[in-house]
Amino acid sequence: MTLRAELIVPDEPVPPGESATAHLHVWNEGRIVDAYDLELLGPPAQWREGEASLGQLPVYPGNHEKINIPLLVPRTAELAPGELPFAIRVVSAENPDVVAVPEASLVIGAFQDAEIETVRSRTAGALWSSNLIVLRNTGNAPVTLRLRVSPESPEAPLRVRARRSRLQLAPGEKARVAVGVRVHPPGLVGAAAPWKVAAGAEWGGGEQERGASFVHRQRALLPKPLFKALVALAAVVVAAAVLWFSPVGKKTPAAKTESAKGPSQAEAVEQAEKKADAQEKEQKELEEKQAEAVGALRKQPLQTSLFVDSKSRKTSARYKVPKGYRLVLKTVQITASGPETGTLLLNAAGQPLASMGTHNAKDFTPKAPVSVKAGSAITLDLDCTAAPPPPAPSNGGAGAPSAGPGDGAAATCTATALVSGDLVPLEGPFAEPDPLQ
Structure with missing residues (x-):
């Protein structure tokens, strides 16, 4: 009982993330019908999540069969470009000692990719804040990244600057870049205002890019409790002055802080607080949705x-x-x-x-x-x-005919x-x- 097998793969490189098809030819050079157990050897077996077995391939004697084997190349930085050898073990089901192991090499192509993320999703400050941006080369070839950071809204009173704008990373390498956010001009009083800062990394002449973002919460120079205390103190002073200069024995006029063309200071403070609470609620809902998506x-x-x-x-x-x-x-x-x-x-x-x-x-x-x-x-x-078996031969035949593949x-x-x-x-x-x- 003899066995011959040949493994054929494409000559052109296969970029990671795409698939290729290998062709296995098996010849049964014996005299009986045989089935062959097929097992994938080498890194392609790991790509199939541990399912190295390709099943059985039956072959009639004197014939050969072909099976197409799809290979999905994973998109990972650990897979270096170049030739990747692998093989297929072909074992006879009738006689396990009859084995053939044809080998071939799959040419892995190069690709560039990167990831970008921020260490903190939110920063806060009245004058300035800082954050870290993490860049990672997820391709299998070196890549030169261009980093850019800026506020998304043109009305944002922010000046954002990264410590480095260009980085060259090897496959799998990771780098951290510090980002400073300066508020100009700062706000004296009022509710905190959230401003979104966008960070992007591009390579290949700008043809490919990845993005991330974080929120800088601009605080007022005067905290809300202190501002409320100052407003209350001013109201008390105004009320005392009105009572001091009012005529004796006449009706004391009520102390008012309302101007001729707008709401009073107390109403303005209340409206600012409601607006800040609504913005905080909206930001919290956004962060919860992003956390669920992870x-x-x-x-x-x-x-x-x-x-x-x-x-x-x-x-x-x-x-x-x-x-x-x-x-x-x-x-x-x-x-x-x-x-x-x-x-x-x-x-x-x-x-x-x-x-x-x-x-x-x-x-x-x-x-x-x-x-x-x-x-x-x-x-x-x-x-x-x-x-069904064929009819029995007549007595005049020279001898019994040889049995076919399914006779009797x-x-x-x-x-x-x-x-x-x-x-x-x-x-x-x-x-x-x-x-x-």
Whole structure:
């Protein structure tokens, strides 16, 4: 029993975050039907979340089969550009000592990306404040970042300046830059005013950028309790002066602080306090929404294998969509072997997607979007039925004919379905509308 296998990958570089397809060819140079267990070796096995097994590939004697293996390259700074070797272990199911390990190298491309965030989401001060901006190179190649900071509103009485405006970071390197905020001109009295400060990092000639922001709360030079005390003291002084200079024996006029063209000082203070309280409430609601978004579910790719084998009586395999997600099905790569009477049925959430024979199985790509809700499943069902035996030969024959692949014995069918798609959150800031609803 002999075995030969060959692994072919694209020659062009594959940028991280994109996918490539490897082609595995397996030749059965023996004399019996055999099925081969496929196991992915090297870093690509870790990209599949520990699912290194690619299922089984049945091959008839003297023939060869091909399987397409999608490889989704992760977008991470830890994956350096250049050649990345990997291999696939091919083991005979009939004789585990028959093994082939074809190798290949996937060329990883370079990409630039960065993250920016502020250490504090809020600062406060009557004259000045400071903050730290954290920059991180999340690409796999060096990047030169240009940092810019400025208030979002042109009416903001702020002057913002970063200690450094240009930084060069190696892959995975992190840097902190101090940012100073100076209030000009400062406010003497009144409620605190929040001003939003935007920070941005750009690279590649401004073609790519990331942004962050924080809020500087401008306080008055005279705190609110002290201002209230001064207003109350002024009211007492005015009332005492009116009583002092009023005629004796006549009705004492009421002390008023209201001017001829506007509300009194007490009403102005009350209005300023209400406005400040409303601004504080609005800022608190905004911060709560941002905090909820930090732990939200994100969109992620899915690659999983469904394997059925009539010999081991495993005639049905399924994948259940996890809670909080819906599955957007892209393609299902199917390889199978068996008699002409054997059939395969691919279902999604109890609805049939494709039906085919085991002897002529082919890949399935939906023409219209297929969305599978959380709790529902993608199932692969196998119906392997042996063909009836041929009529017995006449007595005049020279001898008994040789038995065919299915004559007088139970039929054997195997199939592997490689399901590819995206898991999309049902709720949260990263949710996407379902086109089927």
